[in-house]
Amino acid sequence: MSESTVSARSDSPAVALGPTALVLGLFSAVGTWVPALVLVTLPWTIIAGPLAIALGAMGVHHARRGVGRLWTAIVGTALGVMGIGGITALFWPFGG
Secondary structure (H helix, E strand, O other), rough: OOOOOOOHHOOOOOHHHHHHHHHHHHHHHHHHHHHHHHHHHHHHHHHHHHHHHHHHHHHHHHHOOOOOOHHHHHHHHHHHHHHHHHHHHHHHHOOO
């Protein structure tokens, strides 16, 4: 038992923000921009896009402080923005 039990900076829950944003952003973008999946995944796509943006923004914040990977957070945020942009483009003609 010579190993330390003190947690390191890489053990933080903030490490998971980037990959979670990446998965949610990917789901949002694919659910929006693939015509065969739009109607099937629409409710989850509407939820996944804003979550990807929020978690990705937090992931970028923490990655700039040295916790987690920056590229996963940025890509997840960008995919979330693409997903929200697709949903907005889909519903824009029906708005009032």
